[in-house]
Amino acid sequence: xxxxxxxxxxxxxxxxxxxxxxxxxxxxxxxxxxxxxxxxxxxxxxxxxxxxxxxxxxxxxxxxxxxxxxxxxxxxxxxxxxxxxxxxxxxxxxxxxxxxxxxxxxxxxxxxxxxxxxxxxxxxxxxxxxxxxxxxxxxxxxxxxxxxxxxxxxxxxxxxxxxxxxxxxxxxxxxxxxxxxxxxxxxxxxxxxxxxxxxxxxxxxxxxxxxxxxxxxxxxxxxxxxxxxxxxxxxxxxxxxxxxxxxxxxxxxxxxxxxxxxxxxxxxxxxxxxxxxxxxxxxxxxxxxxxxxxxxxxxxxxxxxxxxxxxxxxxxxxxxxxxxxxxxxxxxxxxxxxxxxxxxxxxxxxxxxxx
Amino acid sequence: xxxxxxxxxxxxxxxxxxxxxxxxxxxxxxxxxxxxxxxxxxxxxxxxxxxxxxxxxxxxxxxxxxxxxxxxxxxxxxxxxxxxxxxxxxxxxxxxxxxxxxxxxxxxxxxxxxxxxxxxxxxxxxxxxxxxxxxxxxxxxxxxxxxxxxxxxxxxxxxxxxxxxxxxxxxxxxxxxxxxxxxxxxxxxxxxxxxxxxxxxxxxxxxxxxxxxxxxxxxxxxxxxxxxxxxxxxxxxxxxxxxxxxxxxxxxxxxxxxxxxxxxxxxxxxxxxxxxxxxxxxxxxxxxxxxxxxxxxxxxxxxxxxxxxxxxxxxxxxxxxxxxxxxxxxxxxxxxxxxxxxxxxxxxxxxxxxx
Numbered sequence: 001x002x003x004x005x006x007x008x009x010x011x012x013x014x015x016x017x018x019x020x021x022x023x024x025x026x027x028x029x030x031x032x033x034x035x036x037x038x039x040x041x042x043x044x045x046x047x048x049x050x051x052x053x054x055x056x057x058x059x060x061x062x063x064x065x066x067x068x069x070x071x072x073x074x075x076x077x078x079x080x081x082x083x084x085x086x087x088x089x090x091x092x093x094x095x096x097x098x099x100x101x102x103x104x105x106x107x108x109x110x111x112x113x114x115x116x117x118x119x120x121x122x123x124x125x126x127x128x129x130x131x132x133x134x135x136x137x138x139x140x141x142x143x144x145x146x147x148x149x150x151x152x153x154x155x156x157x158x159x160x161x162x163x164x165x166x167x168x169x170x171x172x173x174x175x176x177x178x179x180x181x182x183x184x185x186x187x188x189x190x191x192x193x194x195x196x197x198x199x200x201x202x203x204x205x206x207x208x209x210x211x212x213x214x215x216x217x218x219x220x221x222x223x224x225x226x227x228x229x230x231x232x233x234x235x236x237x238x239x240x241x242x243x244x245x246x247x248x249x250x251x252x253x254x255x256x257x258x259x260x261x262x263x264x265x266x267x268x269x270x271x272x273x274x275x276x277x278x279x280x281x282x283x284x285x286x287x288x289x290x291x292x293x294x295x296x297x298x299x300x301x302x303x304x305x306x307x308x309x310x311x312x313x314x315x316x317x318x319x320x321x322x323x324x325x326x327x328x329x330x331x332x333x334x335x336x337x338x339x340x341x342x343x344x345x346x347x348x349x350x351x352x353x354x355x
Numbered sequence: 356x357x358x359x360x361x362x363x364x365x366x367x368x369x370x371x372x373x374x375x376x377x378x379x380x381x382x383x384x385x386x387x388x389x390x391x392x393x394x395x396x397x398x399x400x401x402x403x404x405x406x407x408x409x410x411x412x413x414x415x416x417x418x419x420x421x422x423x424x425x426x427x428x429x430x431x432x433x434x435x436x437x438x439x440x441x442x443x444x445x446x447x448x449x450x451x452x453x454x455x456x457x458x459x460x461x462x463x464x465x466x467x468x469x470x471x472x473x474x475x476x477x478x479x480x481x482x483x484x485x486x487x488x489x490x491x492x493x494x495x496x497x498x499x500x501x502x503x504x505x506x507x508x509x510x511x512x513x514x515x516x517x518x519x520x521x522x523x524x525x526x527x528x529x530x531x532x533x534x535x536x537x538x539x540x541x542x543x544x545x546x547x548x549x550x551x552x553x554x555x556x557x558x559x560x561x562x563x564x565x566x567x568x569x570x571x572x573x574x575x576x577x578x579x580x581x582x583x584x585x586x587x588x589x590x591x592x593x594x595x596x597x598x599x600x601x602x603x604x605x606x607x608x609x610x611x612x613x614x615x616x617x618x619x620x621x622x623x624x625x626x627x628x629x630x631x632x633x634x635x636x637x638x639x640x641x642x643x644x645x646x647x648x649x650x651x652x653x654x655x656x657x658x659x660x661x662x663x664x665x666x667x668x669x670x671x672x673x674x675x676x677x678x679x680x681x682x683x684x685x686x687x688x689x690x691x692x693x694x695x696x697x698x699x700x701x702x703x704x705x706x707x708x709x710x
């Protein structure tokens with residue numbers, strides 16, 4: 001069965017989900033033959049994968065693929081979908097690093113295995129067992145990502161053409177994650193530094209590299225145009241995410257209200273607030289930011305300062321400008337018209353104001 | 356420059372080290388271009404890689420490669436050495452999961468970054484920063500492993516032939532690590548269960564799969580003979596490691612005396628001891644095992660029970676028998692004579708009684 005970008009995002013996302021489900025079912029069958037103790041690993045990874053969302057990276061990969069002359073079919077979708085498993089690794093490890101209890105309303109992997117430790121009355125520390133399990137499940141997802149690509153059925157030449165970009169994407173991801181963790185610990189107030197992290201974390205990893213990955217699976221053309229689209233749109237996407245992390249509706253984000261504030265995330269939004277707020281407000285934000293038991297009234301207090309300082313508007317304007325830059329970039333090069341239309345749509349999806 | 360197995364282990368190990376150093380220097384140069392904040396990441400990974408030892412896995416991979424008709428040169432050594440980086444990931448993550456403070460006398464990666472957090476007076480928890488950094492450095496090592504293989508210079512056909520085994524090895528590694536963690540938490544007394552973990556952890560991951568990986572980079576021949584050698588030798592190696600973890604000289608193992616006892620590791624040696632000891636001794640072992648502040652006199656008390664129960668001899672005999680099985684297996688198939696001689700030597704190295 002063939003797919004086209006003209007059918008829109010949903011049918012393509014379903015095809016991506018079907019490919020991922022198929023892969024993970026096959027792998028889990030194998031895990032189960034090794035030992036029954038691996039059943040919880042298989043179940044947890046399958047549930048995590050199926051629950052985990054928007055499939056932005058495979059969708060962008062598909063756009064890059066079609067835009068550079070590729071034809072979407074079951075085989076190419078297998079290859080394009082595989083990068084979602086890299087993301088699964090990043091999310092599982094991210095939750096351990098942040099100490100997050102939940103992911104999209106469900107317990108995070110380390111909490112799930114902590115619970116298993118308690119239910120089965122195992123020996124030792126439940127927390128340590130949870131962390132160890134989550135590290136290994138994340139590692140396994142990262143290995144699965146490669147395996148899914150290698151076994152996709154794509155011809156060898158296309159796979160070999162994609163590997164250098166694929167490797168670079170994953171190196172950048174890990175480097176970007178470290179910079180993010182370091183930046184949080186530095187508690188930097190620099191907009192420039194926060195933007196650099198955003199560039200690696202979202203611009204390159206979530207959009208540019210998936211586009212490149214897809215393009216290189218097809219022909220390797222249009223890489224520069226994809227960079228021109230991916231980097232600014234990635235920043236815009238990250239900025240939107242920062243706004244959602246503060247103002248987002250818990251029902252939609254799957255996280256408690258103001259969760260980024262509680263975590264003390266040093267975002268561009270926060271950096272802009274601290275630059276614009278008066279000394280008293282600045283002290284107040286610094287005092288509350290990262291307070292683990294931050295209550296709703298305190299969340300609202302910070303929100304008010306972010307808005308009144310003009311930082312929220314400043315970030316909204318950046319999103320608008322960056323998105324315009326992204327859309328201008330795809331007019332250059334030989335990106336096919338169906339891919340272009342899809343990328344215009346995806347830009348709106350990635351940056352839409354939905355809170 | 357060409358290498359032969361006849362020159363022995365040391366020159367080959369040096370060539371492997373040179374290839375790894377070359378790779379990591381190149382990658383670190385790239386990391387440094389991203390951001391100066393990544394200098395500590397680059398330095399830590401290089402030091403860890405260079406300090407980390409015996410290169411068993413690349414050496415076995417080289418034996419499998421030559422034994423199946425491959426010629427050792429700078430390019431093939433690049434490809435064979437790459438699996439050491441998978442091991443670096445496993446070690447870094449292992450230390451986080453075990454909460455180990457040191458690795459071969461130096462601070463473990465998570466402790467190193469915990470210290471960096473303190474030195475730089477960063478915000479938040481130093482322990483959490485250490486763990487987050489170690490998770491990401493391990494992830495990066497795992498990605499580097501693939502990158503080093505892809506960029507080795509080997510012809511595409513050989514790389515594509517090796518990828519399925521390479522993927523399977525890494526899946527087995529993560530599954531085996533989980534089984535190990537689970538087994539510790541289960542505090543199982545079953546010899547059979549402990550052996551199953553040993554089979555995955557050492558038999559398959561440390562010996563059989565490296566041999567297969569090397570063989571598949573050459574021609575893909577002799578896989579069954581390598582399995583016949585790798586599985587029992589891996590078990591013997593693990594059993595030797597278990598003995599060293601209890602009786603080993605700290606100067607040689609780089610770990611405090613009786614460290615496995617302090618960690619409460621459920622090894623075949625411990626299972627055999629608990630099966631053979633009298634009820635009072637058994638209670639004593641169970642009471643002391645896993646005690647975090649175990650002192651030397653207590654270590655010696657457990658050692659005495661392990662010896663007097665006959666468990667140490669039982670495990671020594673298993674090592675002898677398993678090694679004999681391994682050596683018989685390589686007489687079948689078409690393994691080249693130089694590879695055979697090398698494997699005989701490696702069997703002695705892997706199981707030698709050096710405490």
